[in-house]
Amino acid sequence: xxxxxxxxxxxxxxxxxxxxxxxxxxxxxxxxxxxxxxxxxxxxxxxxxxxxxxxxxxxxxxxxxxxxxxxxxxxxxxxxxxxxxxxxxxxxxxxxxxxxxxxxxxxxxxxxxxxxxxxxxxxxxxxxxxxxxxxxxxxxxxxxxx
Numbered sequence: 001x002x003x004x005x006x007x008x009x010x011x012x013x014x015x016x017x018x019x020x021x022x023x024x025x026x027x028x029x030x031x032x033x034x035x036x037x038x039x040x041x042x043x044x045x046x047x048x049x050x051x052x053x054x055x056x057x058x059x060x061x062x063x064x065x066x067x068x069x070x071x072x073x074x075x076x077x078x079x080x081x082x083x084x085x086x087x088x089x090x091x092x093x094x095x096x097x098x099x100x101x102x103x104x105x106x107x108x109x110x111x112x113x114x115x116x117x118x119x120x121x122x123x124x125x126x127x128x129x130x131x132x133x134x135x136x137x138x139x140x141x142x143x144x145x146x
Contacts (some may be wrong), residue, residue, distance in 0.1 A: 004108045005112075007109065009112075012116045018141045021056075049135065053128060057127065057128065066085065069088035077106055078102075080102070083100060087100045087115065093121075094114045118143030
């Protein structure tokens with residue numbers, strides 16, 4: 001159990017680093033993209049801007065899911081990488097179908113991954129909310145200036 005907690009904590013730290021670097025690295029692009037989106041009339045550019053942010057966040061989550069899957073595969077806890085990736089995705093998103101499970105000795109690791117996924121999805125939601133709020137405020141300001 002201690003090994004699972006240490007391994008899970010290490011993976012959580014790694015995913016937080018991925019997410020932090022990913023969101024921080026997006027900030028300069030967000031500033032440029034926001035100026036471009038806000039400088040245009042109409043909503044098409046604003047929608048494109050939000051879609052790009054969502055896709056970036058999705059990419060970050062995908063990288064984190066692959067990290068967990070690589071761990072399961074490296075530990076030989078699942079038969080092949082595709083199964084490890086599927087299991088990792090189901091665990092990270094807290095979907096938890098239960099069609100593939102780890103043996104009793106390792107099942108705590110999947111629960112740790114689920115908690116990790118919840119926290120990082122919350123982070124992404126807060127980040128996305130902040131971006132959409134700014135887009136919305138710009139739209140409201142623009143419509144009152146007209």
